Amino acid sequence: MPALKLVVAWVTLFVVGTDLFVVSPMLELWSREFDIAVGTAGLAVTSFSVAYVLVAPFLGRWADRAGRRRALLMALAAFAAANSLTALTVHPAMLIGARVLAGMSAAGITPTVFALVGAAAKPSRRAWALGIATSGLLSALWLGAPAGELLARSVGWRAVFAGLAAVALVIAVVNRWCWERDPASAAVGTAERATVRTKLAAVLPTTIWAAAVYGVYTYLASGLHESENWTSQAVSGGLAAFGVCAVISSVAGGRVADARNPLVVITAGLAATGAVLVLLGVLAGGAKPAVIGALGLFALAAYLVFPAQQAQLLHEHPKEGSSLLAWNQSAMYVGIAAGSALGGLVVSHWGFRVLPFLAGATAIIGALVAQRVHRPTSRGATVES
The missing domain is CATH 1.20.1250.20 (MFS general substrate transporter like domains)
Incomplete structure (x- = not known):
């Protein structure tokens, strides 16, 4: 490209x-x-x-x-x-x-x-x-x-x-x-067009991923502030570490998905996210270097998933690329909203330290769902557009 x-x-x-x-x-x-x-x-x-x-x-x-x-x-x-x-x-x-x-x-x-x-x-x-x-x-x-x-x-x-x-x-x-001008295409035939049910199933891993990741991220700053040894500068440092690692992981996740196959990266990324979130729950309130390290690992694991999910959707639905990626974006926003709302309830009733454990379980469920709804792709699978 x-x-x-x-x-x-x-x-x-x-x-x-x-x-x-x-x-x-x-x-x-x-x-x-x-x-x-x-x-x-x-x-x-x-x-x-x-x-x-x-x-x-x-x-x-x-x-x-x-x-x-x-x-x-x-x-x-x-x-x-x-x-x-x-x-x-x-x-x-x-x-x-x-x-x-x-x-x-x-x-x-x-x-x-x-x-x-x-x-x-x-x-x-x-x-x-x-x-x-x-x-x-x-x-x-x-x-x-x-x-x-x-x-x-x-x-x-x-x-x-x-x-x-x-x-x-x-x-x-x-x-x-x-961008080259792309001519208007004929409508995809009914037999070829993915049904609404198929699209919802295909993007369900994105919703679960977003709920797990942003359910924690939304309350991360306030959760860290609960510990007396976390200053505003330390919280900012933790969030910056998360952001930088998220960018690195997004690029690396795409490269790994090309080298292996997208479904492997989606599943492994969600499972790793679940494990790291459990680790974050264990370390929350502990030493700052350990927590910041866990935040970096959280971002590195979580943001492997999104580019691999996009590549998987383009492979499965090559003639409806824009449509499926649009559904995927909507699914992400639904997940963010759901994760933030449910995360707020958890924090209100049990405190922040419980939240990473529940979000981790959610991410692991997402890995199982991805295996169920996606079909394996070969290395370098072609997407016709």
Whole structure:
């Protein structure tokens, strides 16, 4: 796969990820400016996620039929409009509406970029290329969002979203030039099209993975703060270690999936995630170096899974690549929401230290589910796009 295409895909997903993750540090600023509770401002996050989950499967199917480059360019234009509206917001209702549009446009961008990368990469390097692209999203978590927060506190939060809108337009031009025009394809025949039940089964491992990983990650900072020897700087260091290891694992996971086969990586990654989460539960409240090491292992194990899962889906459903990857993205958001909600109940009733054990068991169940719903692939399996 040409390096330039991979760079463009990485930057595109980095910008989308920054738009998603930068909202969290903005909640306090929105709360003060619009005189609303932080929880009310948090509806901006909820509305984005709900819009993404509901719209992504439909946009993915449309991208497969109308042409992926065309779908990507239209979604990027909508993304720029959404961020412009966010920057111009004068009322909380307008803010929520802008974030709904942002979620819908992101649902058109992310899976389409993954599908374009999967189609452009050689079969023997497909999972690696998907891992590189995924690292763009993950890098936004530890690089894009903090940079956005610093910018917001120095020149104002509106400048952040105006900047994202401008960058989105530039990226749209670059993507138009970078990707070859793909003609609209005929509708996939009924006999060839995966049923809704088949799609739900195929992406179920993603939901379980996301619930296990983000159920813990959501409460990680507060859980570490429960120990008296954890300062804010130490917590930040632990989260940074997690983020860096997640990026490394995403790339490495793709390479391993290409060398072996995706299903092996999915299963081993979920099982290893379960084991490391149990270890984290044992070490929680202990020595900081041991806990930080466990956090690094947690990220290294967990983020092996996602690029391998994408490659597996493209192998099983080559004619519906955008559609299945869109379903996969929605499945991830459902898992994040479920994991966060259930994790909150666990923390409220039994405390953080119980949470890694339950999440670890969930990840191991995910490994068993993956073995059940996926079929083995040969090394370097070809995906026709």
